[in-house]
Amino acid sequence: MSDFTSWWSEETGAQELNGDIRSPASGPSRRALLKAGVAAAAVAPFLMRVDDAIAQGITPKRGGTLTSLLTPEPPVLMIGVNAQGPTLTVVSKIFQPLFTYSPTLDFVPVLAKSWTISDDKKVYTFRLQENVKFHDGQPMTADDVIFSAMKFWMTLSLRARIVFARIEKAEATDPYTVVITLKESYAPFMYGFGGTGFTIVPKHLYDVADLRNNPNNAKPVGTGPFKLVEWQRGSFIRLRRNEDYWKPNQPYLDEIVYRIVPDSQSRAVALQSGQVQLAGGNDIEPFDLPRFQAQSNLSVTLKGWEYYGPLAWIDINKRVKPLDDVRVRRAMSMALDRNFILQKLWFNSGKVATGPMCETTKFYDATVKLPPFDIAAANKLLDEAGHKADGSGIRFTIRHMPLPYGEVWTRLSEYFRASMQKIGINVTMDTTDAGGHTARMAKWDYETSINYIYQVGDANIGLEQYFTSENIRNVAFNNVGGYSNPRVDELLAKSRYATDPAERQKLLSEFQRIAVDDMPYLFLIQMSFPTYTTKRLNNVITTAMGISGDFDDVFLA
Amino acid sequence: MKSFVRRFPRMAIGSAIILAVIAMAATAPIFFPFSPWDMRGSPFEPPGSPDFLLGSDALGRDIAAGIAHGAWVSLMIGGISTMASLGIGVSLGALAGYVGGRVDDAVMRFAEFFQTIPSFLLAILLVAIFRPSIFSIIAAIALVSWPPVARVVRAEFLSLRKREFVQAAEVLGVSHMRVVWQTLLPNALPPVIVLGSLMVANAVLTESALSFLGLGDANWMSWGFLVGSGRSVIRIGWWISVLPGVAIFITVLGLNLLGEGLQTWLNPRLSKRDMP
Numbered sequence: 044m045s046d047f048t049s050w051w052s053e054e055t056g057a058q059e060l061n062g063d064i065r066s067p068a069s070g071p072s073r074r075a076l077l078k079a080g081v082a083a084a085a086v087a088p089f090l091m092r093v094d095d096a097i098a099q100g101i102t103p104k105r106g107g108t109l110t111s112l113l114t115p116e117p118p119v120l121m122i123g124v125n126a127q128g129p130t131l132t133v134v135s136k137i138f139q140p141l142f143t144y145s146p147t148l149d150f151v152p153v154l155a156k157s158w159t160i161s162d163d164k165k166v167y168t169f170r171l172q173e174n175v176k177f178h179d180g181q182p183m184t185a186d187d188v189i190f191s192a193m194k195f196w197m198t199l200s201l202r203a204r205i206v207f208a209r210i211e212k213a214e215a216t217d218p219y220t221v222v223i224t225l226k227e228s229y230a231p232f233m234y235g236f237g238g239t240g241f242t243i244v245p246k247h248l249y250d251v252a253d254l255r256n257n258p259n260n261a262k263p264v265g266t267g268p269f270k271l272v273e274w275q276r277g278s279f280i281r282l283r284r285n286e287d288y289w290k291p292n293q294p295y296l297d298e299i300v301y302r303i304v305p306d307s308q309s310r311a312v313a314l315q316s317g318q319v320q321l322a323g324g325n326d327i328e329p330f331d332l333p334r335f336q337a338q339s340n341l342s343v344t345l346k347g348w349e350y351y352g353p354l355a356w357i358d359i360n361k362r363v364k365p366l367d368d369v370r371v372r373r374a375m376s377m378a379l380d381r382n383f384i385l386q387k388l389w390f391n392s393g394k395v396a397t398g399p400m401c402e403t404t405k406f407y408d409a410t411v412k413l414p415p416f417d418i419a420a421a422n423k424l425l426d427e428a429g430h431k432a433d434g435s436g437i438r439f440t441i442r443h444m445p446l447p448y449g450e451v452w453t454r455l456s457e458y459f460r461a462s463m464q465k466i467g468i469n470v471t472m473d474t475t476d477a478g479g480h481t482a483r484m485a486k487w488d489y490e491t492s493i494n495y496i497y498q499v500g501d502a503n504i505g506l507e508q509y510f511t512s513e514n515i516r517n518v519a520f521n522n523v524g525g526y527s528n529p530r531v532d533e534l535l536a537k538s539r540y541a542t543d544p545a546e547r548q549k550l551l552s553e554f555q556r557i558a559v560d561d562m563p564y565l566f567l568i569q570m571s572f573p574t575y576t577t578k579r580l581n582n583v584i585t586t587a588m589g590i591s592g593d594f595d596d597v598f599l600a
Numbered sequence: 601m602k603s604f605v606r607r608f609p610r611m612a613i614g615s616a617i618i619l620a621v622i623a624m625a626a627t628a629p630i631f632f633p634f635s636p637w638d639m640r641g642s643p644f645e646p647p648g649s650p651d652f653l654l655g656s657d658a659l660g661r662d663i664a665a666g667i668a669h670g671a672w673v674s675l676m677i678g679g680i681s682t683m684a685s686l687g688i689g690v691s692l693g694a695l696a697g698y699v700g701g702r703v704d705d706a707v708m709r710f711a712e713f714f715q716t717i718p719s720f721l722l723a724i725l726l727v728a729i730f731r732p733s734i735f736s737i738i739a740a741i742a743l744v745s746w747p748p749v750a751r752v753v754r755a756e757f758l759s760l761r762k763r764e765f766v767q768a769a770e771v772l773g774v775s776h777m778r779v780v781w782q783t784l785l786p787n788a789l790p791p792v793i794v795l796g797s798l799m800v801a802n803a804v805l806t807e808s809a810l811s812f813l814g815l816g817d818a819n820w821m822s823w824g825f826l827v828g829s830g831r832s833v834i835r836i837g838w839w840i841s842v843l844p845g846v847a848i849f850i851t852v853l854g855l856n857l858l859g860e861g862l863q864t865w866l867n868p869r870l871s872k873r874d875m876p
Binding site: 328450 | 638639659728732833
């Protein structure tokens with residue numbers, strides 16, 4: 044969410060850290076890999092997804108062109124160089140990670156055949172697939188993995204740097220074994236080392252000084268099931284089947300074509316008429332969801348956002364009186380009907396928030412609940428806090444800066460204002476453009492605003508910077524509201540290094556309870572961007588990466 | 601009265617419409633004694649439902665209240681911005697026409713500078729730069745719409761200056777200010793009044809277009825905002841966009857009729873031809 048065109052981004056938050064890496068040496072630590080992840084590695088269920096399809100009586104079929112949409116057009120088609128949603132959707136077919144994430148955020152092997160983790164959670168040993176070739180015919184080896192981690196991603200991605208800076212050394216013990224040794228155990232390591240956050244690039248093409256302007260960026264060479272063959276700017280992107288793909292007989296599709304259609308109604312027509320067989324992300328406006336749900340030849344799913352996990356909230360500058368009073372913030376939260384927001388503004392694409400985390404994020408605690416929607420109780424709370432209404436029923440006035448990312452966000456701000464009116468809080472709107480929004484958040488020049496943040500699987504990667512006092516800084520997509528609770532700092536720091544999942548659960552459960560009690564943000568909804576597919580298209584959403592999966596098992600029946 | 605209506609039917613219809621809109625704006629707080637932003641019921645109620653005469657929008661806000669309260673915003677923005685641009689246009693036009701020479705050249709080049717940029721794009725730019733607010737919208741509309749006024753006033757001044765009665769005043773030693781104020785301006789005014797009423801219509805449209813694009817003042821309900829906010833849900837609730845659109849249409853039509861009527865009324869030759 045770092046600029047107007049990015050509706051989801053690997054770099055959300057991290058990109059705005061301005062090169063600042065949280066001290067990698069902040070305390071000794073150990074790291075636990077979830078048991079489920081180890082189990083997945085042991086069985087290595089590559090073809091599980093295809094097997095599932097066969098079990099349902101659908102035999103994967105070779106051939107056919109999948110036409111999809113892409114909104115907006117990416118500036119460049121190179122992983123790492125650009126981390127915005129539309130870029131990831133395309134390059135995830137070209138570049139592959141060591142492993143990806145299942146819908147429950149367990150680990151699914153891709154280029155790593157299996158892995159082991161030492162008991163002190165400091166040494167990760169990855170066994171690589173041995174028959175993997177890059178699109179130019181060169182074999183992929185441990186050297187490429189080490190180069191990708193320590194040079195390519197460390198240079199290009201701030202988020203990766205936060206995670207990879209914990210690596211003490213990365214060695215190849217043989218051409219197909221990579222041993223990563225961490226300086227200390229780091230609990231969220233596996234959530235920063237897979238998916239679209241860490242893919243393997245060829246060392247022989249990228250071992251250059253200027254990675255951003257490498258001429259090979261125009262012709263990406265990866266290990267993925269599809270190769271980029273044509274990009275007519277402003278018109279379409281064409282990917283063709285990689286004939287030497289390392290999984291036998293895969294991929295099933297001959298081609299994937301992404302059409303770039305700037306007008307939203309034209310995109311809707313293309314989907315409705317069957318000209319495109321797949322639409323997702325930003326392609327279709329939320330208000331078109333109900334009619335496409337009713338269309339019999341389409342299937343619509345909200346799955347595939349488990350890893351990114353966008354959660355919308357109202358950001359509050361806690362330096363401003365009376366918003367510094369937790370009773371005021373609780374009253375504001377109680378005056379918001381989240382079901383209304385979800386049903387009437389987002390047409391049910393998502394779930395109401397229950398706290399700071401999405402249900403799909405690891406260590407989500409379902410027992411944590413927000414105070415219920417109750418206008419009368421909210422009014423009572425404000426009375427108790429000493430904010431009496433004047434003659435015209437106004438207790439106090441606050442400013443609100445809407446999120447300038449499109450219509451639904453404007454409606455949300457209007458809903459917020461009308462809801463606050465009901466408890467005697469007058470809200471004046473303070474509109475600005477996307478650049479101005481980011482700049483003013485960074486300068487702490489706001490009273491209330493709206494934001495949505497990506498959780499990327501683990502609270503210590505996606506959420507931490509919004510809650511810890513060390514992240515109170517003049518950088519957008521951080522703790523700009525000035526929330527400070529020493530206990531939260533302590534819990535998140537401990538959770539960062541805790542090796543025992545049960546212990547992490549305890550720490551993060553307490554964090555979630557405090558976050559709801561302190562209400563530094565008014566948590567609203569867990570968002571999900573619907574994915575629309577024609578019914579002939581199979582296996583589109585099989586991982587937590589959704590439409591940013593590699594599509595090697597997608598087929599047209 | 602009857603003969604006035606017969607002689608100037610357009611002006612009569614136009615004034616009737618505008619008076620009705622003014623009455624609606626004035627009585628909005630009586631008939632809808634609540635904020636048009638209030639969510640007063642269930643969303644997407646069609647027109648004619650018990651709670652909502654003209655239906656409700658995506659958040660359950662009353663469209664009728666929005667139109668009534670919005671009338672005031674539209675008229676206010678139209679009125680004030682037109683006054684402001686008349687102020688700028690008349691002063692600069694008078695200056696250019698009266699002083700002439702290099703001053704005339706400078707003022708006209710300045711006016712052309714504004715005229716060469718599409719006025720709506722310039723308005724968007726100005727509002728976007730100065731953050732959307734009721735003041736920046738009024739200022740932007742005023743700033744982009746004064747050049748035609750300046751040109752008309754200048755042309756009138758140029759032709760009036762050569763007339764005997766003006767020359768007589770000058771010969772008599774009347775000060776420049778008095779010549780402009782008492783001799784020239786009253787005679788130059790009729791076309792400006794006509795232009796003014798058309799400019800109000802234009803300002804109402806510009807404000808609606810800005811609000812439609814999301815560049816309206818988010819604290820004021822306006823017609824353009826209603827049309828824009830309903831656009832995305834037009835398949836679910838056509839009335840959210842259509843009814844405020846009809847309000848804009850009728851108001852602008854009324855202002856145009858009024859303008860044309862004023863023109864025939866103030867121009868004797870035309871008004872004779874208009875007689876039955």
